[in-house]
Amino acid sequence: VLRQRNTLLRQAGGQLTPGVGDSLDIWDSKLAETGEVLIAARQRLVDRLSPLVDDHLGVLSGGVSNASLAYEESWSGSSLAAALSEARGDDLRRGTTTVGPHRDEVGITLDNLGARHHSSQGEQRSLALAMRLAGHYLVAEHTGMRPVVLLDDVFSELDPDRSTALIALLPITQAVITSAGNLPPGVVADHRYRISTGRVEVQ
Numbered sequence: 001v002l003r004q005r006n007t008l009l010r011q012a013g014g015q016l017t018p019g020v021g022d023s024l025d026i027w028d029s030k031l032a033e034t035g036e037v038l039i040a041a042r043q044r045l046v047d048r049l050s051p052l053v054d055d056h057l058g059v060l061s062g063g064v065s066n067a068s069l070a071y072e073e074s075w076s077g078s079s080l081a082a083a084l085s086e087a088r089g090d091d092l093r094r095g096t097t098t099v100g101p102h103r104d105e106v107g108i109t110l111d112n113l114g115a116r117h118h119s120s121q122g123e124q125r126s127l128a129l130a131m132r133l134a135g136h137y138l139v140a141e142h143t144g145m146r147p148v149v150l151l152d153d154v155f156s157e158l159d160p161d162r163s164t165a166l167i168a169l170l171p172i173t174q175a176v177i178t179s180a181g182n183l184p185p186g187v188v189a190d191h192r193y194r195i196s197t198g199r200v201e202v203q
Contacts, residue, residue, distance in 0.1 A: 001030045002102055010095045016088070024088060032081035035101045039073065039080070045138075046071045046106055052134035053127075060126045060165045067110050067127060074103035125157050133169055140171075149175040155184055 005027040012020045050069040057067045075083035083099045084091075091098055108115040110123060119127065132149070140146045149171060155163050156179070167186045183189065192203040 001027060001034055002097060002100065005031055006096050009091055009097065012092055012095075014092050014095070016092055020092075028081065028084045028088075031097070031100060032079065032084060035080045038101045039071075039104070042101070042104070043071045049131075049134055049138060052137055053130045056130035056133045056169060057127060059169055060130055060162050062161060062165065065111055065123065065126070067108065067115070067130065070107045070109075072105045072107045074101075074105070075099040122157075126162060129154070129166060136171060146171055146174070151175065151177045153178055153180050155179055156181060160184065 005024070008020065008023050008027060046069050050067075053069060054067050057065050075087070077083050077086065080100065084097075087097075087099045108127070110119045110127060113119070115124065115127060136147060136149055154166065154177065158166060163184045164186060167184070177183070177187070177189075194201045194203050
């Protein structure tokens with residue numbers, strides 16, 4: 001639906017003719033209908049994910065950090081249909097749809113400040129880990145299947161306390177961890193492989 005609306009906007013060349021207006025009415029209705037369903041599903045996901053991320057970050061940070069996620073729509077107003085109607089002139093000038101679920105974002109706050117601009121590199125790494133582990137939990141809860149957790153050289157970015165906390169948070173099923181150095185104490189590996197000079201060795 002979005003692709004078709006954008007194609008129409010580009011072909012219109014900035015001109016709102018009666019034919020273009022009628023076609024936009026149709027695509028706006030379809031985009032509003034499907035978009036509202038998608039937005040509601042995303043909102044439910046973010047609402048479920050937010051406390052899980054906060055819980056995991058609390059463990060990783062030793063209880064000193066908290067996080068929250070919020071779904072942020074790309075428009076203001078009562079409905080997507082109204083926003084599309086209001087943005088029609090701008091959309092025609094730009095040749096693309098400027099409001100809708102494709103422009104929405106997930107806002108993340110860390111200790112009540114925007115994580116994008118007010119968090120250190122270490123805090124962002126811990127937050128990314130918390131989101132990954134929370135996502136793993138949510139997928140397992142929803143599907144009944146536990147996905148494999150893949151972590152690439154993660155311990156080189158964490159201090160000993162956070163490394164220990166991460167080990168405690170890892171699922172008891174399958175996790176694949178790569179490391180350029182030794183694994184920290186507490187990691188019990190069923191299988192270890194060492195890659196050296198292009199060769200894979202079983203340890």
